[in-house]
């Protein structure tokens with residue numbers, strides 16, 4: 001092997017203070033904390049007034065007044081389909097209607113019994129009017145409410161429906177973004193709830209801690225990344241050995257032992273002689289554990305920081321911070337586990353999608369966003385949102401090699417369910433083991449298509465779904481089929 005140990009003493013990524021805890025326990029605690037925080041939030045809004053909600057721009061009393069004067073604006077999909085609108089009930093009271101029911105529940109949210117999603121993030125626009133003063137005067141004379149501004153999202157109903165259907169009765173999340181802009185085309189999470197029933201079934205929905213239906217698992221869920229983390233380990237290896245990585249060889253006996261610690265390849269596989277590409281395509285844990293123990297910890301820490309671990313993602317909606325435990329004094333056995341995505345590392349599907357998008361986009365990471373523009377009731381633009389670069393997290397050479405490695409996963413590796421379709425896919429599977437060996441792994445797939453000129457990036461997690469290649473990749477395929485072929489009609 002061509003590397004030597006070069007452990008440096010400076011730590012860039014802080015110790016997250018949970019050494020020794022199992023990933024499963026951390027998952028449960030994270031979810032419990034997020035869930036509790038959400039409920040507290042929602043109840044704080046409720047305690048003042050059942051229907052009045054809070055944003056940074058409005059206090060409760062002002063909202064009461066505003067609601068008598070403004071009819072909350074409409075939320076649209078990118079194609080103009082209505083996702084949320086204000087209608088009158090039989091008594092003439094304004095109520096909110098969500099034509100797609102559960103399908104858009106997490107990204108669009110709701111505005112009764114508290115406020116979530118786009119309903120919350122865009123509330124200052126939805127609950128103010130951009131029409132002219134003379135129109136407002138006319139409305140006042142005729143005792144009419146002013147129309148709130150309308151929000152046009154980046155969401156694509158066909159892809160959102162495909163994602164929601166793909167998840168079915170499983171627990172998990174799918175996020176689909178546009179490779180060259182960062183627009184979020186679909187964001188689905190299950191178990192779900194129907195925002196039309198938020199008022200009538202509130203107790204049932206808000207107290208269901210087993211399923212946490214209010215949790216948007218796509219952006220707030222945190223999971224061990226499993227083998228999808230090998231994207232980062234491979235990228236760091238290429239960064240440290242830009243000329244020599246092609247000479248890497250390893251002989252996999254199904255198990256890699258380092259001191260008194262060992263890791264095994266998934267389901268007892270023995271991969272034999274592998275190079276970097278084969279190690280990645282077949283997801284050889286032994287080979288990646290070997291690579292991990294030899295990487296420069298200071299440099300790897302810097303890459304992980306650049307990739308936005310241990311910091312709040314700069315998105316304008318609720319998201320959880322991906323955590324990685326890092327300490328230069330950690331034992332080698334921790335590096336074995338970290339480099340194959342086990343250990344204590346926890347990531348959100350949104351964050352993994354951003355990293356995948358950066359590969360797809362030749363190294364430049366873009367900020368994911370949900371709102372395209374805001375218009376007043378006459379169709380004049382009040383605000384519009386553009387692509388924001390988060391910088392080049394990989395250089396061109398690194399991204400080129402990652403394209404090659406991720407393509408091979410689909411052509412000859414664990415993602416081959418997505419091979420031989422009418423479009424080309426590159427990606428990485430993951431089967432993140434949970435410490436309780438009686439339960440199935442979390443199944444991951446993250447990737448992009450077409451391989452040669454990426455248009456969309458998709459990340460799928462199925463909790464306790466089993467293997468990423470067998471469970472998550474086919475679901476990604478269902479969504480990609482709809483994007484590239486319009487999907488199969490039933």
Ligand SMILES: [Zn+2]
Nearest residue numbers: 252265271284
């Ligand atoms: Zn192996």
